[in-house]
Amino acid sequence: MPFSAFGKRGKGKVKQNVIRRLLIFLKPYRAYLVLALLAAAASVAMSLWAPVLIGSAVDLIVGTGKVDFIGVAGVLLKIGIAIGASALFQWLMTRSINRVTYYAVRDLRVRVFEKLKAVPLKYIDTHAHGDLISRVVNDIDQISDGLLQGFAQLFTGIVTIIGTLLFMLSISAEITIVVVLITPLSFGVAAFIAKKSFRLFRQQAAARGEISGYVEELVGNQKVVKAFGYEEEAQKKFEEINSRLYTSGVRSQFASSLTNPCTRFVNAIVYAAVGIVGALSAISGNITVGQLSSFLIYANQYTKPFNEISGVVTELQTAVASARRIFEVLDEQDEIPDAPEAAAVKTCRGNVQIEKVSFSYLPDRKLIEGLSLYAQSGQRIAIVGPTGSGKTTIINLLMRFYDVDKGAIRIDGTDIRLMTRNSLRALYGMVLQETWLFSGSIRNNIAYGKPDAGQEEVIAAAKAAHAHSFIQRLPNGYDTVISEDGGNLSQGQKQLLCIARVMLTKPPMLILDEATSSIDTRTELMIQKAFQKLMEGRTSFVVAHRLSTIRESDHILVMDKGNIVEQGTHEELLAKNGFYAKLYNSQFEQTI
Known part of the structure; x- marks a missing residue:
């Protein structure tokens, strides 16, 4: 007790x-x-x-x-x-x-x-x-x-x-x-x-x-x-x-x-x-x-x-x-254990369905109510909206960091609650705005999700993430030991290493939550090209504040106060001249 x-x-x-x-x-x-x-x-x-x-x-x-x-x-x-x-x-x-x-x-x-x-x-x-x-x-x-x-x-x-x-x-x-x-x-x-x-x-x-x-x-x-x-x-x-x-x-x-x-x-x-x-x-x-x-x-x-x-x-x-x-x-309650019939999933096609999902962090403060979404295999789904609209919450629910209060999330028709958490999370490669690196070598940090990766695989992932050049300039290259949370690297360099970490694992689905927010524009363009290649054939969920980075998305979800208020392609949403159009145009308005 x-x-x-x-x-x-x-x-x-x-x-x-x-x-x-x-x-x-x-x-x-x-x-x-x-x-x-x-x-x-x-x-x-x-x-x-x-x-x-x-x-x-x-x-x-x-x-x-x-x-x-x-x-x-x-x-x-x-x-x-x-x-x-x-x-x-x-x-x-x-x-x-x-x-x-x-x-x-x-x-x-x-x-x-x-x-x-x-x-x-x-x-x-x-x-x-x-x-x-x-x-x-x-x-x-x-x-x-x-x-x-x-x-x-x-x-x-x-x-x-x-x-x-x-x-x-x-x-x-x-x-x-x-x-x-x-x-x-x-x-x-x-x-x-x-x-x-x-x-x-x-x-x-x-x-x-x-x-x-x-x-x-x-x-x-x-x-x-x-x-x-x-x-x-x-x-x-x-x-x-x-x-x-x-x-x-x-x-x-x-x-x-x-x-x-x-x-x-x-x-x-x-x-x-x-x-x-x-x-x-x-x-x-x-x-x-x-x-x-x-x-x-x-x-x-x-x-x-x-x-x-x-x-x-x-x-x-x-x-x-x-x-x-x-x-x-x-005495704290453990996380709800995997269901007895939960299976370990090795791979998936990437069809993700969110069915009438409701969720709130606090019982008396509603956040997401009756959210539904269907992402087909290989689609690039962008999630946009003002701060606090529930974008990151959807990511938390997809990864099962939190369980839905009502409704269900399915992958290839299977409720994610019938999958073991470890196998579910292994289906996603996730790059967050907040980078995390541990005290150790550059190589070990990149290979965090695949410890048995060879040197060639690590270098290939670093090159794909455009991190290889700055790693070579470090005192000991890939053997350089960085401090806790990468304190001796710039924020952009830390984010490149996190991107390389995902590129090494090559998961069937991707989650990118402001993944290029700390990278300069020139490097971002190169990273976007790398992501384009990585996303081919993979279902991807991209959370972005800079709407210019998601114009090529297959589908854009516009969220406000936990609800999808608009959805469609970039051109379709601009043509509606609604909530998305106001968000998009506000980023290019100049105060005179």
Whole structure:
């Protein structure tokens, strides 16, 4: 159930649910957990044996001229063995916990990344990309730190508490009861502070995601920020978010930092009580001075786990808050899966039929209503219209990035919902106005859709896209490594590489969404010729704002407010002197 479904009363249940779900990721590595627990028990047993030995040594040196040097030497040897063994088991426990944590976090990160691939495109479109990145990277790191600290202290703490109680009971049941009676006060203080600080840590995690999203947004669009002189406003907004992150961070750290000194105060009371009661017991002859020394050490060791556990409350609270953000992603609905009868289509003739399709991104805001269209194999269909008329939406529906609300889209008579998404999208070659390149060589970027392509095929595609000449001028030609999103290339060069990528795959159908918008006029004319050759025998959908580029289209759809208001050839539409004619002529009007 998504976390948003819980009300105020359900916050405790949500927190328990988060912890339980985190433990599920540890289950495959329970062998390491068992090993860590055994190592912790052995380590603590050795460390608890030392106070007994120390008490024995004290009893061997009490009294003037009554020091048993040989006996003390034997005890010191045993103490050395106990300390060495304790350190060895402590190392084994830490190593086991590290393995459990890193394996579990690795699996969690893989699950989140797989989830981001499985959610509908709508989820990605409606969430800040920087915040999603922060969840995959920062929040999972916080979980890792919390698990490492938490499990290490949890294992040793529980075993130490149980072990010291047993050893103290073997020495004096009366003094042990005093210790146990004061202990709940320490628990109560830690629990109260932890409950109050969790809300603050959740606010801190949300603010961290918000600032990551804002920084990612501004860094990726610095040219626009500078072009509009928005630096000061951007700085103010950043400082506002950063101030909220600072405030929530300081408050959460302050709240959690109270735990340690408060529990230490309670532990000091325990130690003082043990000292007073133990001294009275020693005077009465119930215990020896050496046993009192051992008991004081045990009292300190008994209270120490409470201090250590309270000291990692910050990490644990941050981990739970971060885990909640991770599970919010994992709880999102997956994209509607392919139908059981969906088939993988290898090729098609390219007959595309849109039958009375209705679609809207938001339920209360209609966009496309009752759209119908039939594109015959090999036709070049141009889609024009003002911004927001639904041109790109048709592309999203054709590629099944979004599913239609009503109606159907068919290819060669088959509903696209009866085709697997991967095979459907492989039928199209798509070049968008927004280019995308990854950090890697020019060759790998062109061969993105056909990784097994040979060098000759890549060069042929580059030549067809008129990219070969500028690639040869690069330092290492096709082996030149470009930065993320092709940052060291011009926008036009990046678009040429995207066009070459499509020309390499030679799909049966094409989608060109302002594919030449960043290319100079001379190169565009050459690209148009290349496209003409590529489009031969292929059904093509061309979205264009510059209407001069689609005059040779077989059919032009004129859209406005989600509806086709006119359709026909360029000459037919001009002859109607309607909506298209106004759009076309407006691009050539000059203001005097």
